[in-house]
Each structure stands twice: as C-alpha cells, then as structure tokens.
Amino acid sequence: MSKFSTLLALLSVLPALSHAQSAVYAQCGGIGWTGDTTCVSGSVCTVLNDYYSQCLPSSATTGSTSTVASTSTVTPTSTTSVSTTTGSSTGTATSTSATSTSTAAAGNPFAGYEMYPSPLYSSEVAAAAAAMTDADLAAKAASVAQIPTFTWLDTVAKVPSLGDLLANATALQASSGQKQIVPIVVYDLPDRDCAAKASNGEFSIADGGEQDYYGYIDQIVAQIEKHPDVRVVAVIEPDSLANLVTNLSVEKCANAETTYKACVTYALNQLATVGVYMYMDAGHAGWLGWPANIQPAATLFAEMYQSANSSPFVRGLATNVANYNALQASSPDPITQGDPNYDELLYIEALGPMLSSAGFPAQFIVDQGRAGQQNLRQAWGDWCNIKGAGFGMRPTTDTPSSLIDAIVWVKPGGESDGTSNSSSPRFDSTCSLSDATQPAPEAGTWFQAYFETLVSQANPSL
Ligand code: BGC
Numbered sequence: 324m325s326k327f328s329t330l331l332a333l334l335s336v337l338p339a340l341s342h343a344q345s346a347v348y349a350q351c352g353g354i355g356w357t358g359d360t361t362c363v364s365g366s367v368c369t370v371l372n373d374y375y376s377q378c379l380p381s382s383a384t385t386g387s388t389s390t391v392a393s394t395s396t397v398t399p400t401s402t403t404s405v406s407t408t409t410g411s412s413t414g415t416a417t418s419t420s421a422t423s424t425s426t427a428a429a430g431n432p433f434a435g436y437e438m439y440p441s442p443l444y445s446s447e448v449a450a451a452a453a454a455m456t457d458a459d460l461a462a463k464a465a466s467v468a469q470i471p472t473f474t475w476l477d478t479v480a481k482v483p484s485l486g487d488l489l490a491n492a493t494a495l496q497a498s499s500g501q502k503q504i505v506p507i508v509v510y511d512l513p514d515r516d517c518a519a520k521a522s523n524g525e526f527s528i529a530d531g532g533e534q535d536y537y538g539y540i541d542q543i544v545a546q547i548e549k550h551p552d553v554r555v556v557a558v559i560e561p562d563s564l565a566n567l568v569t570n571l572s573v574e575k576c577a578n579a580e581t582t583y584k585a586c587v588t589y590a591l592n593q594l595a596t597v598g599v600y601m602y603m604d605a606g607h608a609g610w611l612g613w614p615a616n617i618q619p620a621a622t623l624f625a626e627m628y629q630s631a632n633s634s635p636f637v638r639g640l641a642t643n644v645a646n647y648n649a650l651q652a653s654s655p656d657p658i659t660q661g662d663p664n665y666d667e668l669l670y671i672e673a674l675g676p677m678l679s680s681a682g683f684p685a686q687f688i689v690d691q692g693r694a695g696q697q698n699l700r701q702a703w704g705d706w707c708n709i710k711g712a713g714f715g716m717r718p719t720t721d722t723p724s725s726l727i728d729a730i731v732w733v734k735p736g737g738e739s740d741g742t743s744n745s746s747s748p749r750f751d752s753t754c755s756l757s758d759a760t761q762p763a764p765e766a767g768t769w770f771q772a773y774f775e776t777l778v779s780q781a782n783p784s785l
Pocket of ligand 1: 741
C-alpha cells in the first residue's frame with residue numbers, strides 16, 4: 324500500500340469537501356443529491372451511476388458527461404499476492420477508470436492475514452470475566468477476548484477510534500511480521516433499522532441524514548487512508564438492503580429506499596478507493612432465503628454491486644450477522660419448515676449462482692458468533708437476545724464451500740440486541756417475546772447475564 328500516492332491522498336481527502344463545494348472528485352449529482360451540480364473549472368460532472376455523479380478532471384473524461392464507466396479503484400500492493408484457500412473462482416478483475424488503472428487480485432482477502440481482535444470488545448470481555456465468581460466460567464469467558472470480532476462503527480463519534488485500531492494493528496503487524504486484517508461494520512444509515520426499533524440510529528432522512536452519512540463515510544475513508552499498511556474488511560450496513568427486499572410495506576422502509584441505495588452506493592465507491600474489502604449484509608436464510616425472496620434479493624445485490632462499478636473490492640455478501648442460524652444444521656429446526664434453505668450453507672449455495680447469473684461473482688462470509696446452540700426460537704423471525712444461545716464456530720477460512728471466504732464473528736457476543744424496557748423510545752416488542760432474555764439493556768450495550776450464557780453454552784466449548 325505504499326503505492327498509495329498523491330493521487331489516492333487526493334481521492335480520499337477530497338470527498339470530505341464534497342458537500343461544501345463541487346471540487347474535483349466531489350459528488351455533483353445522483354438520485355437524492357441536493358448539493359451543487361456544477362463543478363469547478365477544469366472538471367466535468369460525470370454520471371457514474373444513477374446514484375452518484377462526480378466531478379472528474381476534464382482531461383480525464385471522454386468529453387461526455389455520461390460515458391465514464393468506472394470510478395477509481397485502488398489496489399493495495401499486497402493484494403496481488405493473495406490467493407484463496409477455499410478455491411474461490413473470482414479470479415482477477417481489472418478496473419479501468421478515468422483517473423487510474425488498477426488491477427486487483429480478488430482472491431480471498433482473509434487468506435494469509437490474521438484478523439485483528441477489537442480492543443474495545445476485548446476490554447468489555449475482560450471486565451465481564453473479572454466480574455464472574457465461578458473461576459472455570461471466568462477463565463472460559465476471558466478466552467473470548469482473543470477471538471477476533473468485528474468493530475461496529477455505529478455512530479460517527481466512534482470513527483476516530485478506528486484510527487487507534489488501525490494504528491495498533493499496524494504496530495502489531497510491524498512487530499510480529501504477521502499481516503493484519505481489521506474487521507469493521509459500517510452501520511450508520513439515516514433512518515437505520517427501518518422495520519424495527521431496537522437499533523434506530525442517530526441520523527434522520529428528514530433532518531439531513533443523507534449528507535450526514537456521506538460525512539461519516541468520508542471520515543472512515545480519511546482514517547483508513549492514514550493507515551495504509553494494514554488491510555480492512557467491512558460488513559456494509561446490516562439489515563438495510565434486506566429490508567428493501569421484504570419490508571417496503573413498512574412506511575419508514577419505503578421512504579428510505581432511495582436514500583439507502585444512494586448511501587450504500589456512496590459507501591461502496593468511497594471505501595473502494597482506499598482498498599477496503601466489502602461484504603454487503605444479506606440478512607440470513609430465514610429472511611432472504613425463502614423462495615419468494617431470494618431472486619429479488621439477488622437482483623438488488625447485483626444492482627448495488629454494479630452501482631459500485633463492479634469493483635473487485637465489493638467482494639460479496641455477509642450472512643447471518645447478529646443472527647443465530649447454523650451454518651450446517653444437522654436437521655432442520657422445526658421453525659424453518661417451508662424454506663428449503665433451512666441453514667446458511669443452503670442459503671449461500673442457492674443465492675451464489677443467482678448472483679453470478681446477475682453479473683455479481685459474490686463470495687460470502689457468515690457470522691457464527693452466537694450460533695453454537697440450535698432450535699431455540701419460537702419463530703424464525705425472532706432475533707432479540709435469544710435465550711440459551713451459545714458462542715459458535717470460531718473464525719476461520721477453513722469453510723465447507725468455495726463460496727465462503729470465512730466464518731466470522733460479527734456481532735460482539737455480550738452486547739445486547741435491544742432493550743426489553745417498554746418505556747424506551749427504542750423498545751421493540753420482539754425484545755419482550757418469550758424467547759428473548761429479559762431484562763435486557765439497550766442495543767449495543769453490555770449484557771452481562773447474556774454473555775455468561777453465551778460462554779456456558781458455547782459450542783464448541785471454550
Ligand atoms: C446495535 C449497535 C451495536 C451492534 C453490535 C446493534 O444491534 O444497534 O449499536 O454496535 O449491535 O453490538
């Protein structure tokens with residue numbers, strides 16, 4: 324990544340200015356865009372896709388405002404040597420842009436890399452273990468701190484901490500010689516969690532949230548650009564696109580559709596400029612895996628991939644994030660009846676070919692962090708602090724399918740899914756169902772009793 328040069332610095336920094344003026348490389352149009360549509364002298368507003376137009380230098384364009392086929396994708400030097408351990412067929416992709424030409428070796432981005440554990444989560448876990456009186460349980464609990472878990476950037480205030488995370492990972496990489504990959508979750512859409520309440524976020528579409536979101540992404544890009552030696556992998560916006568597949572009957576989701584697409588497009592394009600490997604969230608088998616949903620889902624995800632100009636950094640999809648489904652169920656949970664895709668492997672192997680047919684050669688990662696125990700739920704749609712859940716399979720690139728890059732822990736086990744306090748503005752009735760552990764604190768905050776169960780029910784055991 325030392326090849327990140329002046330050009331990349333420019334690409335990364337200028338978006339931060341993009342909403343005050345239409346400078347070179349700033350956004351100048353697209354569905355939902357309300358800012359300036361003219362560009363500074365020497366650049367032309369160029370349509371990259373329906374959701375994103377950008378001021379590109381006149382000398383770099385063909386003279387038309389609609390013929391530039393691709394945004395710039397920048398390839399970390401090291402990606403050229405990565406090969407997949409799972410027999411991925413994605414191969415090598417070439418992206419030509421108006422401003423640079425890059426070749427990405429789009430093998431498994433996890434291969435050859437060690438996932439850097441989140442210090443924030445590790446400290447939560449250490450404190451939780453220290454509070455346990457049962458010595459055996461406490462020792463098992465403490466071991467969770469070593470298991471790499473994604474860091475959620477669920478508010479803009481958390482973005483500066485990404486800089487520390489990347490600096491620490493860079494230092495470890497330098498001292499150990501072991502290449503580090505830092506896993507993050509991009510999670511701050513305006514009108515977030517449109518079909519539920521528990522994870523409603525800080526930005527509102529009615530109150531300028533789309534522009535706020537662009538600023539949030541710009542800040543993430545700026546942090547990553549400052550730490551080019553480590554690799555970053557990101558899950559993009561849990562639940563958002565899945566809600567657009569099945570929940571457009573919910574007014575808040577219907578209202579958010581255009582904005583979600585514009586924001587995700589922006590995230591994909593901007594994060595690609597700093598070489599982030601991305602997996603868009605694809606719900607889970609019990610959501611988009613149903614026969615009526617899976618093809619519409621494939622169509623939408625392919626559309627989003629294409630909105631990022633088929634960047635090889637948009638590696639694929641993440642499934643089962645914060646959910647409880649098995650990767651391979653030994654027998655179908657009775658609640659899955661009617662869905663032939665009753666576990667994540669079946670879902671992925673059904674969805675993968677549909678995506679390929681739609682032009683998206685997607686690879687997958689699967690969250691198994693809380694999937695150690697099965698047959699716990701009253702209904703497949705239940706998602707809140709499910710009783711009896713245990714930590715699941717450990718993160719690995721040794722997976723049962725060539726479509727799966729890695730088994731991962733995305734949801735930090737022990738952080739709540741939502742409050743059971745019915746007087747909270749973010750109370751979702753799902754969190755007071757009989758299969759939800761109660762009393763439960765607000766989403767994302769520490770839930771000690773729940774963590775203890777995850778530890779004691781871990782499968783494989785800790
Ligand atoms: C919450 C986020 C939190 C994440 C991980 C989500 O349900 O809304 O605030 O960061 O879970 O625990």
